[in-house]
Amino acid sequence: MESQKFISFSNIYNNHKKPVYHYALKMVQSSMTAEDIVQNVFMKLFEKMDSIKSFESVRYWLLKTARNEVYSYFRKTKNRKEEALEANEETLIESNLGNEIEEKEVQEMVRNEIDLLPAELREIFALREYSELSYEEIGQIVGLSKEIIKSRLFTIRQKLIKNVAKKIGV
Amino acid sequence: MICKDYQLCIHEFLENELKKEDQKLLFSHLGECEVCRDYFSTASTIRQTIVEDKNLFPASLDEEIYLQLPKKKSFAFEDFFSVKIPAYFAYVLLAMVILLSLTLFNEVNQYKNELHQTALQLKEQKRTVELLFNSLPAVEVHPVSNNNL
Numbered sequence: 001m002e003s004q005k006f007i008s009f010s011n012i013y014n015n016h017k018k019p020v021y022h023y024a025l026k027m028v029q030s031s032m033t034a035e036d037i038v039q040n041v042f043m044k045l046f047e048k049m050d051s052i053k054s055f056e057s058v059r060y061w062l063l064k065t066a067r068n069e070v071y072s073y074f075r076k077t078k079n080r081k082e083e084a085l086e087a088n089e090e091t092l093i094e095s096n097l098g099n100e101i102e103e104k105e106v107q108e109m110v111r112n113e114i115d116l117l118p119a120e121l122r123e124i125f126a127l128r129e130y131s132e133l134s135y136e137e138i139g140q141i142v143g144l145s146k147e148i149i150k151s152r153l154f155t156i157r158q159k160l161i162k163n164v165a166k167k168i169g170v
Numbered sequence: 171m172i173c174k175d176y177q178l179c180i181h182e183f184l185e186n187e188l189k190k191e192d193q194k195l196l197f198s199h200l201g202e203c204e205v206c207r208d209y210f211s212t213a214s215t216i217r218q219t220i221v222e223d224k225n226l227f228p229a230s231l232d233e234e235i236y237l238q239l240p241k242k243k244s245f246a247f248e249d250f251f252s253v254k255i256p257a258y259f260a261y262v263l264l265a266m267v268i269l270l271s272l273t274l275f276n277e278v279n280q281y282k283n284e285l286h287q288t289a290l291q292l293k294e295q296k297r298t299v300e301l302l303f304n305s306l307p308a309v310e311v312h313p314v315s316n317n318n319l
Contacts, residue, residue, distance in 0.1 A: 006239070013235065018227050035231050042235055110219040129220050157181055161212045168212075 005049050013042055016059050020066050022130035026122055027070045029115055037069045060137050063127065067141060074119075106168055113163045121156045128153055171195070173206055180210050184217045 020041055024034035044065055045058075052058070117125060120142075127138045128149075135146045135153075142149070179196045182188040188196065200207050 009239070017231075018224060021227055021231070022224060031228065035228060035234075038231060039235055039238065043238060046239060106215055107219040107222070110216050111223070130224055154178060154181065157213070157216075158177065160216060161209055164216060165208060165212045168215075 008055070009042075009046055009049055012045065012055065012058055012062075016062050017042070019059060019131035020062050023063055023126045024066050024070060026114065026126035026130060027119065028073055033073060037066055037073065040069050041065045057137075059131070060133065060140070063131055063133065063137075064141050067123075106164075109167050110160075110164055113160055113167070116163075117156065117160070121152065121159075124149060124152055125156050125160075171199075173203060173209075176200075176203070176206050177209055180206070180213050184213060 017038065021034055021038050024037040024041075025031060028034055028037065041062055045062065052061075114122065114125065124138060124142065127133045127141065128135075133141070135149045138144075139146045139149045144152075176196055176199050179188055179192055183193060183196060200210060
């Protein structure tokens with residue numbers, strides 16, 4: 001019985017660790033905090049393994065739990081997060097000074113632009129792009145309808161493309 | 171369709187959700203429209219960055235998480251009792267236990283009766299022996315003297 005629990009946990013962990021980690025990373029913008037969040041989420045999963053009857057929507061459950069952890073972190077470090085965003089903006093300006101833009105730089109620019117999105121938009125974007133949730137699942141997590149999520153996602157992508165294009169001079 | 175519709179198609183295409191017929195329309199439009207071509211190019215760059223990032227994961231985190239898990243227990247007492255026994259096997263076992271109990275109960279009862287009978291017989295024998303002993307005539311003892319002094 002105990003061994004079965006470990007095997008199930010291991011399977012779920014290997015299949016869903018990356019989406020949970022990248023969602024947390026995009027939201028908190030700190031790899032150490034994202035790692036802590038992933039640990040907390042999977043420890044909670046392990047505690048609840050016996051009571052989970054269906055593992056079909058386990059990714060949804062994991063991301064919802066990760067979201068609670070992220071918002072709990074935001075509440076604790078509200079001021080520090082704003083400082084980090086300002087620092088990011090400075091880095092972005094500095095990185096844009098060079099004339100020749102290489103692929104790596106473009107990718108870094110894209111990452112910065114994603115990080116600069118407002119938290120509520122970044123969340124929808126991360127849940128779709130990094131965690132690969134359906135529009136319905138994202139809607140359930142953030143409390144919006146499928147249509148609104150679809151439309152917001154398109155707006156976010158347009159904004160992102162516009163900003164990146166401006167930076168790389170397309 | 172206007173450029174905005176084609177841009178929506180670009181995202182669907184990058185997510186592998188665009189139908190074949192719409193793909194043809196999209197690519198013929200991209201051949202004509204430079205704005206949408208640039209949009210497609212930037213969208214692909216963003217997508218590529220995300221795909222590369224998605225595969226990254228801190229290697230040390232796996233170890234940290236597995237170390238935090240409670241240790242695996244060996245086959246413990248509660249595990250033995252939590253093992254599910256098929257119902258028919260349980261019924262057979264129960265019937266055997268009941269039969270064995272009844273047999274033992276009968277055996278004990280029989281042994282108890284035999285013991286009681288033996289005790290009664292012994293008591294009777296003891297009484298007979300006492301009666302026989304008491305019915306014997308009294309023995310008179312006369313002293314005989316061979317002393318010629």
